Amino acid sequence: MGRRSDHSRDEIRQMALQAAESIVTEGGYKSLSARKVANEIGYTVGTLYLVFDNLDDLVLQVNGRTLDLMVKWLEQRVDIRDRGAETLCRLASSYIDFAEQHLSRWNMLFEYVTDKGNVLPDWYEEKVSRVFRIIEYALPVANNPVDQASDEQVARVLWASVHGICTLRIRQRLDLAGGQTTKQMTHTLIENFLRGRQAT
Amino acid sequence: MGRRSDHSRDEIRQMALQAAESIVTEGGYKSLSARKVANEIGYTVGTLYLVFDNLDDLVLQVNGRTLDLMVKWLEQRVDIRDRGAETLCRLASSYIDFAEQHLSRWNMLFEYVTDKGNVLPDWYEEKVSRVFRIIEYALPVANNPVDQASDEQVARVLWASVHGICTLRIRQRLDLAGGQTTKQMTHTLIENFLRGRQAT
DNA sequence: TCGGACTATTGAACAATGTTCAATAAAATG
DNA sequence: CATTTTATTGAACATTGTTCAATAGTCCGA
Structure with missing residues (x-):
């Protein structure tokens, strides 16, 4: 798949942060992973690295x-x-x-x-x-x-x-x-x- | 290689602990890994898991x-x-x-x-x-x-x-x-x- | 001293991790 | 409609913890 533009870069950032928060809340610090966050928001790891260092x-x-x-x-x-x-x-x-x-x-x-x-x-x-x-x-x-x-x-x-x-x-x-x-x-x-x- | 018996189980444990300590001291918590410890004491990962859970x-x-x-x-x-x-x-x-x-x-x-x-x-x-x-x-x-x-x-x-x-x-x-x-x-x-x- | 039993040690294998980046498919533009 | 642009992908890589069948030494009895 190529460009989608379903969400702005900032929307993706917000979605990722929220997803990360709920993952941490449920399973603690160690359960957090890039792929999990990506999955949760319906994107892939690569996208996450466009939005976060x-x-x-x-x-x-x-x-x-x-x-x-x-x-x-x-x-x-x-x-x-x-x-x-x-x-x-x-x-x-x-x-x-x-x-x-x-x-x-x-x-x-x-x-x-x-x-x-x-x-x-x-x-x-x-x-x-x-x-x-x-x-x-x-x-x-x-x-x-x-x-x-x-x-x-x-x-x-x-x-x-x-x-x-x-x-x-x-x-x-x-x-x-x-x-x-x-x-x-x-x-x-x-x-x-x-x-x-x-x-x- | 098979059995060596160069060191007793307890000796290996002590060596591993000391190695781990110096790894942590030098590179911090995150730099610690099983393979690094094993390497440092001249054994392999497997041996480490005989001595530690x-x-x-x-x-x-x-x-x-x-x-x-x-x-x-x-x-x-x-x-x-x-x-x-x-x-x-x-x-x-x-x-x-x-x-x-x-x-x-x-x-x-x-x-x-x-x-x-x-x-x-x-x-x-x-x-x-x-x-x-x-x-x-x-x-x-x-x-x-x-x-x-x-x-x-x-x-x-x-x-x-x-x-x-x-x-x-x-x-x-x-x-x-x-x-x-x-x-x-x-x-x-x-x-x-x-x-x-x-x-x- | 030989041979079989025993076992300490290995290292290949697996799943999961963070991170990168060429390929690609969709939007934008002319 | 063709071309440029770019957002997104997902395969790839190195590294992680952990397991376990295979193996190569040691030990013990004959």
């Missing part, structure tokens, strides 16, 4: 969309005009809910490691920092910041920590923790951390 | 040895009889040093996800918790633990957090953090967290 490129774009979805998810669950410990806890909760709800796609966000030493394109980094900005905003201003860390820095410390709890929990590296839930753990973390930050 | 099994065993190495590394750098914030900071530092020094092997510890829903064998879980136990011990007893979390639980919260910082840093998801080093970040985390735990 390679599979890594496709994965990165899916990950970008996952980040977008995550921002939406958080904004839907937490009023981003709120601040304080309670808000942070709710954000953490929502983050963990997202990870559990979209397990495979969340996993792919971190399983995926580029061959080129983890250097990611700017448009992707931008999406990452959009997530961080939500946390930053919710972080209450400390009365007495003993250490020199700025709010931006503290936001990232705190969020990296929440992420760490989330990761180890989901990868089941924490089930000796005496039966505490991930939410309890993030609560412990945030409460103590903020209290310590206020106090001298 | 499959590649996942081999990876898991390498990871086990990486955990052993990590425990040794930590014990060499920190007197495990010490406690308190300073000790915890030093442990965190050492953990991050380990991750940086043995980047690929540390990476493999978390990139690797089993097909079977992340269920890991007992001997492996035991190695994981041996790491946690070091942290637990270093954790100072709080004067006034407001929350209900036990020391064991708190240790895991804290360590998951350190791990989160380490992960996001190494995966380069944090370089907008205003130039703070990973060690500064863990310091901020630990200091504030412990202060918050002591205070009411």
